Amino acid sequence: MASHVIVKFITAAILIGSCYANYCDQSLCRRGPHVACNAPTQFGSACGQEPKFVKMDARMKNLLLKKHNELRAEIACGKHGFPQAARMPTLVWDDELAHIASFNARKCIFAHDKCRNTREFKFAGQNLAITAFAGYNFQAADRAENFTQEWFNEHKDCPKSYVDSYPMSHSGPQIGHFTQMVNDRAWKMGCSMVHYKNGRVIKYYLVCNYSMTNMIEEPIYTRGSAGSKCQTGQNPQYRGLCSPREKVRSESYRG
Secondary structure (H helix, E strand, C coil), rough: CCCCCEEEEEECCCCCCCCCCCCCCCHCCCCCCCCCCCCCCCHHHHCCEEEEEECHHHHHHHHHHHHHHHHHHHCCCCCCCCEEEEEEEEEEEEEEHHHHHHHHHHHCCCCCCCCCCCCCCCEEEEEEEEEEEEECCCCCHHHHHHHHHHHHHHHHHHHHHHCCCCCCCCCCCCCHHHHCCCCCCCCEEEEEEEEEEECCCEEEEEEEECCCCCEEEECCCCCCCCCCCCCCEECCCCCCCCCCCCCCCCCCCCC
């Protein structure tokens, strides 16, 4: 049987909306409308046939968190030629970030939304990935793990100097997914994933939102002996990361 796979990446749990903020409040967004402001609850026209959300149950949440934290720990410990990180938090799940991600995912359009902030996180970041295939029987968990690894693999093209100051412009292969994954002011994340069909072609679209984004001319993370500045101790499961109790300020250093 003929097989074909296309994967694309880009960087930038359905709950009751009333549990969260008024996303049309203009104070949430500095650039453009919030993705969840007056957003439709049905799937978009680009979603083809049989669109459905991949259930973000405990297994999927744990898979995404485990993969992210394993890879963050590698950087925190100084692997791949990067400096060690003094205070790299363990990522924990956030249902509101996942809820907001669902409004992007349900459009099935491979593009960043302009704003995904919450009351708590005013500089929320985002990673996106999409795959299209025919002749394979990929599962959602396999795709989610593969997407995360591919984001991280951008470290091969990321200049080490960017650790101290994220550039205003970058030419060359993408690095933004990787730098988002290892941002030390991100300590929460939430994702949404959609599965749909276009004829024989099956697609998965993953949207992950983070409590902090990359900030131009600010560090991706702070150098220092791995975990040396953790205030709640280190995570015994992910050496080099701070414990899951570590809460950092997901804010710009410029206020």
